[in-house]
Amino acid sequence: MTLLTVGTLAIDCVEAPHGERHEAIGGSASFLAAAAANFCPVQMVGVIGEDFPAGELDFFQNRGIDTSGVSRADGKTFHWHGRYEKDPNIRHTVTTDLNVLTDFRADLPPAFRKTEYVALGNIDPELQLRVLDQVENPKCVICDTMNYWIEGRNEALRRMLERVQIISVNDSEARQLSGEHNLVKAARAVRRMGPEYVVIKRGENGAILFSEDDVYVVMALPLESVIDPTGAGDSFAGAMMGYIARTGSHDVATLRKAMILGNVVASFAVEQFSLDGLRKLTHQQINDRYALFRKMTYFDKKLPFA
């Protein structure tokens, strides 16, 4: 199956303990699409400005991503400038320039409207709703959001949540959205808002999947060098949804395996700046790291006491 990804295409400036990168390609749509494309055909919707490097659209196309939903507008591309502390879970936004994103309407090309699997990056929930209004028969939708929308667009966000199957947020967002500090309670409260599955991303500390009567925990791979955490969450969600679209199922067993693959692909993403960790990623590398991750976490079913 095909996956539709909607979000930002950005030009980032990233400062991290191991170096910095200017004019780096970023944005939720970029990472969602690049990660998902390892698993299924991808359609991408977003907006770029005049300064977006033409070669980058070629990169997406070469990875099997249909970029016909990416419009080019007059003006500059969305710019983000961020700085990471030694603890990669802590980041500071230096500047955000919306630029062409201000007038982004998220219009879907007619060919994209029949797509049943949808990944909604972190954008205004009104835009996320506009996308869902255009999709004729959505089967499984994942969404992300952030504190800015939870505070400023809560009503639209709540309407949007009634129409998604999976929400993927970090722990502080889950806490803010639910008003509950304990993550088990927070996830339960968020599930009552609509999503069948709540995925809580915890950066270096892995991720937890909550469904009706199932909790599934995934620890992040301990990496020797985390160069650039930008896009880790979107790479995680993109790979998850890519696998879900590939299998055409979103039962608990599929979601569990999708979480592992999200984790694996995100581990490649953070090892290099920008999209570089995903540019040449192969099926063999994903297989190998999947096997490594299993070796790192496996324990048998033999109970300690007979």
Add this chain to the structure above:
Amino acid sequence: MTLLTVGTLAIDCVEAPHGERHEAIGGSASFLAAAAANFCPVQMVGVIGEDFPAGELDFFQNRGIDTSGVSRADGKTFHWHGRYEKDPNIRHTVTTDLNVLTDFRADLPPAFRKTEYVALGNIDPELQLRVLDQVENPKCVICDTMNYWIEGRNEALRRMLERVQIISVNDSEARQLSGEHNLVKAARAVRRMGPEYVVIKRGENGAILFSEDDVYVVMALPLESVIDPTGAGDSFAGAMMGYIARTGSHDVATLRKAMILGNVVASFAVEQFSLDGLRKLTHQQINDRYALFRKMTYFDKKLPFA
């Protein structure tokens, strides 16, 4: 096999978001022994004052713990008063009164000196060395330590580390001890100081086992209510070492399973104040939570790409 546990016996005052408890039994030896006793016979070495409730020694004895190494001294028991934030990984020490601990010599009864498995709780490394000097033929020793000793007793600590097989510390301690921020690098540096295995405890975020060419990650069970995190790390280490002593082996496969069991037992410890979560713990409860934990984390070996 039998496990020798050495550390503090304390009377704690604990303030936590869900309530507070005064005059609660705590200390590293208490949690180490109570956790280990689920798996093997335990010998306990420590000191208590005149105010230590007599019934508590009965509790230890009823759980199969030989308390003949616990001496009673004139004066008050070691007292600790701490406060936890909503994030249970953050705790503040309000007061520490060493009391009878000041003159604690960690003398082992003759019958304890032949014991081959040893768990050294977080005490002065000079005392940890004194214990090792008395043990005739140690086979596997685990130790804990803290920032206070890393700063103030570094030389003794380094001598002690040359004589232990496993060190179990939290992430900030591993960073401080090694001078490395990245945990993979920190663990490698700590292994060079002596221990064959480095276990990094990360509270709510699980634990990681580093050995020569193996990394094993364990995520903490997501619990609905964490009442009192005091003793979580000692319960973890105690159960680990109890299992190691039970099997009489400390190869990587045993260590891995020991980590899971450490995790399981610690999850019971934090669900109640003080030792209460361990007081009546049964083999059946440990088995059940082991199976639950496996269900929460399992994924099959089938690679995503054929």
